[in-house]
Amino acid sequence: MTPSDAWMPRAWQTQSLLLAYPDERFRHHHLPLARRAAATLPDRAGAPLLTFAEHLDGQTQEDVTADYVATFDHRKHCCLFLTYYAHGDTRRRGLALLRLKRTYAAAxxxxxxxxxxxxxxxxxxxxxxxxxxxxxxxxxDHRAGIELLRLALRETGSPWTRVLDSVRATLPPLTGDEHTAVARLAAEGPPEEEVGLAPFAPEPARGL
Incomplete structure (x- = not known):
């Protein structure tokens, strides 16, 4: 780790907190913690998070929860489950989930x-x-899905766009190949085959 990227784990942890289901712990613990951490980040990653936190300050707990559910649980193109963007509900997604689990276990x-x-x-x-x-x-590895999610949130005017803007600030600039992948996924959508996914069926986002 170099001094130039030492802040990135702190940014990712903060973004993770802000993408969790907004229960009472979110309001009273995650949000204040995220605000303090965001203030220590480079402006390109921290400023969007602070703007998002300010937005939530003006919302009731019920409003934030309802918006989260409407955005991430009820909109197909605003899915927080990243392998969906590459594989849809196909057996290949099941394999991708298994590979991720093995990556985590190996660490x-x-x-x-x-x-x-x-x-x-x-x-x-x-x-x-x-x-x-x-x-x-x-x-x-999941850049196309992250970019598609960010674009979908932006198009709907979602305040969670700011969190994805912050995620993007931690990643390298998009290359031509990545632009092509994002454009293809955006145009075609994910595959729709549903065979073989039963063991890996997605839980609601609020299960975090």
């Missing part, structure tokens, strides 16, 4: 029974735990 990291390994908040938390090099590599 000595265990999920709870309520967590799926491809939820963006989980991926960010793991990235924070393993450090800038490996964390960034894992996020880049």
């Amino acid at each position: 000595g990291w265990r999920l709870t029974d309520e967590e799926l390994p491809d939820h963006l908040a989980v991926v960010l938390e793991f990235a924070a735990a393993v450090g800038p090099r490996d964390g960034r590599r894992l996020l880049c």
Whole structure:
């Protein structure tokens, strides 16, 4: 880890907190902690998080929860489960989830029974735990999904766009190939085959 990227794990942990289901703990613990951490980050990553936190300050607990559910549970193109963007509900997604679980296990990291390994908040938390090099590599593996989610949130005017803007600030600039992948996924959407996914069926986002 170099001084230039030492802040990235702190950014990913903060983003993970803000993408968790906004229960009472979110309001009274995660949000104040995230605000303090965001203030220590480079402006390109911290400023969007502070703007998001300011937005939440003006909302009731019920409003924030309802918006989260409407955004992430009820909109197909605002899915927090990253392997969906590459594989849809296909058997290949099941294999991708298994590979993620094995990656986590190899690093000595265990999920709870309520967590799926491809939820963006989980991926960010793991990235924070393993450090800038490996964390960034894992996020880049899911770059197309992250970008599609960010674009979908922006198009709906969602305040959670700010959190994805902050995630993007921790990643390398998009290359031509990545632009092509994002454009293709945006145009075609994910595959729709649903065979073979039963053991890995996604839990609601609020299960985190």
